[in-house]
Amino acid sequence: MDTTQYLDVFIDESNEHIEVLYKKLLELEKSPSEKAIIEEIFRAAHTLKGMSATMGYNDLATLTHTLENVFDAIRYDRIQVQSEMIDLLVDTVDHLNTMVEDIASGGTGSLDVTGVARKLEMIEKGNSLPEASNEKVVEADSTNLSNVFTDLDEFELSILNESKERGFENYEITVTLREDCLLKGARVFMVFEVLEQLGEVIKSEPSVNDLEEENFENTFSVILVSSQDQNEIAAKIKKVSEIEEVKVNHFSVSKYRESIENEASSNPIEETTVSIVEAKEEKKTKEQETTKSTNNKTIRVNIEKLDVLMNLFEELIIDRGRLDQISLDLQNADLKETVERMARISSDLQNIILTMRMVPIDTVFSRFPRMVRKLARDLNKQVDIEIVGADTELDRTVIDEIGDPIVHLLRNAIDHGVETPEERKRKGKPEKGTIELKAYHSGNHVFIEISDDGAGINKEKVLQKAIKNGILNERDVESLTDQQVYELILESGFSTADKISDISGRGVGLDVVKNTIESLGGSISIDSELNKGSVFSIQLPLTLTIISVLLVELNKEKYAIPLSSIIETAIISKDQILSAHHKKVIDFRGKVVPLVDLKDIFGVDSEDSDDEYTSIVIVKKGEKMAALVVDSFIGQQEIVLKSLGSYLNNAFAISGATILGDGEVALIIDSNAIIK
Structure with missing residues (x-):
């Protein structure tokens, strides 16, 4: 099945699911018993696994499947969420993100994830509580031979005979999926992956193509040659989620021949075949009706096409101005009326195009919580981040550029702003610091504020450094307002840190942030109070073009x-x-x-x-x-x-x-x- 045409959609949707996983894992750390969060993580992992399997990215599918198993155990209370688990789970999502990025850049998404997968399996099996799963394994003996396979040829039968002579076992395995199973083809893929590790699949019913195209109800069967025990095979297949029932029977070639000979006279195959075809046609009709009634009303558009559309519209704006000038010079009533109508229509068109280019700032904000969490742990600090106004929309060109300045300011707040738990305790503050990231519209601008409840900016220290660097002389000091003093830290090469770290600043200061924001037509201002905290406020235009x-x-x-x-x-x-x-x-x-x-x-x-x-x-x-x-x-x-x-x-x-x-x-x- 050629899946290249779906690659862009796969990458976009995979990134969305990974963002959900990151966001919800951080929420889970704060509320480990919240079932709604656990369910949402499970659904995101489940969907990502199915998509990856369908697209043929095996490493991605395998790791996501292992992650899904962990949350399947959590949601059924087989294991409990522990704080030490979160680090491993976040690392797992980092691996998933790396693989998706590799696919997006033209790679295969291959990555050695055996170490992470092994740790996840240890978490999954680390609790001794009995399993509470809806999956059932039914082990049958060799006398319960079904009539699923009726068309084995002599070559296939000879392989089964030879494998038996060499000490292998032949099994007929029937797997029944749950009624509510989504992406059945992906689930089949997972089962086949397990079977290929256990032995050799000789035949499947329905055929492999039909299974890939999901042209079957909820049950499929395979004949497997394996040296593994019957119970072990059943247990390993059971690990694939959304399976209602697994039947593992010994397959006897001699009994198969007898069964075929006994049924040949009554010839029930034709009737069965007709019923299967009718069922498929009925199902196809229902699916088409459902598709028509629930047609999605949104589409994904490549951003380059929007850029082309915007450039064409910019030319239209220039020509509109030219026509307006000509109508004023000629004073022709018909021309003037036409130009006025064109101006109204183009204004409406402009609003629509600009709206299409607007992107929620959450696309930038969503990656910051995990960054803040990691930096805080690296610095042995306790920091919470609160995000307000993530649905505020901003032009895509601004969105593309604003991420790095905000990262720099957040690093600065964690490194220089928020104190260590011991120091905060001495000052009578809660041990855990808080950083608020806030976005809101005001007039024709968007404001982004990064505030913290940390140590604030030491005004005297800033002035001393400014005088030492030759930015100020002592006579200028008295005429400066507090805000002008704080904004001195935005000067090139300015840093009040006693020790330069690789977390923020790196001895460069915040001048890079200032230059980037001003290049976008925006501005940055700073307000602070010693031992109370600081607020960095960024003002940006809604659109740049x-x-x-x-x-x-x-x-x-x-x-x-x-x-x-x-x-x-x-x-x-x-x-x-x-x-x-x-x-x-x-x-x-x-x-x-x-x-x-x-x-x-x-x-x-x-x-x-x-x-x-x-x-x-x-x-x-x-x-x-x-x-x-x-x-x-x-x-x-x-x-x-x-x-x-x-x-x-x-x-x-x-x-x-x-x-x-x-x-x-x-x-x-x-x-x-x-x-x-």
Whole structure:
């Protein structure tokens, strides 16, 4: 059976089941007797095993089957969950994850898992409680020969005769699956794997192809040549879950010949064959009806196709702007009406496409609990992680980039923030620290907060380090707010750690985090209280490709300022411009705000003007503000953000460019860089 066409679906669904296993194992550690969690882990392992077996990834199927057996024993109370078991179970899922990653990269998913599997089997057998399973093994003697096999040829019969002469036993084995068994083909695969380890399968009924295609009811039979004991064969087959009954009979060639001769005269085979065909046709019809009535209304789409769709739509946005400009120039009523209708439709289309690109941030958050657990154990600390708002959605391009910064901040919180249990006890805190990872929407932004109840940031230590590194001088210290002091740790090469570790920082500091977030059009702020904890807050745009901007003009050149960074626009008289420390400033609502002439920043020629008024745009980055001087405001517009490419990526205060409706190119101003 060719399964290559299902490979992408298999990888996606396997990753989903592995995430469930990770998540639920961590929950199980906190609530070891919670049956709902145990059932969910069992179902995830069971489904993953069936999928792996169907796709032919034997190592993956075998290990998952062993994991499934452990949880089958747990859910039937044959063994109890112990805290020391969780480490091994998490390691097992790590092995599964490694195999799936290997398959995704074009490998075979092969891995030596005998050590882990052996330990899992020890856990499964480690309890002396009697088994409470629904599986039954019925051992019959050789007189109960069934009429399942009616078409053994002379070659097969000669093999069975010869094996008997050489001291082997011939067995007829009939296996009945449970009525509620899912993926029967996978279950058959598991049974055949066991049989191949025990001996040689000579014949199966139904045929192997029918078994693979699940063209059978709940029962199948095989003839096996083996040197193993009848009871041992039955016991090993029994280990495969979802089996209702196993019958192991000795198979006699002479009695088989007698049976065939006795039945030849009455010829019941034709009637039996007809009934089987009718049953199959009836079952096929029912399955088709069920499929029609329960058709899934979701599909999986390759992300590259969404990227192509987005690029095409970006071109449409540019052409929409061009048509809008032409309709204004021509003042044609029909054209204007058509353009307005096109604008409405394209706006709706834009919302749909952007929604399709939105991904729950849980795809990033879900891997952090196991990372936090492992790091805490490595550092001999006790840390709980609480995740809030995991269903918050963010553009896929942002999702792809935000994982590493959050990992760095979490490592920093565990290593530098949360104290050891002994130290926390001395401070009157609970021995177990808590890290909260929170995501929420606010306006056109997503906020991600990483907070801990640890030691906080030592302000004096930060200032001393900043002065020592030459970032500050002692005169600047008094003018800094607490938050500005805390944000000094984001500077390149800044670290207050007495000892550099490989857990966080690594002597590099958090400047990498800051640069990555700012490259996404976001910002990071820090708040802290000594011995109470710290909060790192990340602000990110919902989407990166289509943004709303204010178009401004500088000596007939057009520039775009993202609306997300604008507080307001104003027109001020030149009398309101003041001077402080040899720099131009204005008084904005009681705050002194520096005045920045964009013409000076971008080297635009300045013409002498007698105008008494100046147009300004107030922009903000964290607590800092600046007033940008422009010649005039053109208006608000949605534009497509285009990269400047590798040759111009170092242009100061320019984050990209866009093509306007009249065909002109407008540069997009990075106000964060100007404020900095």
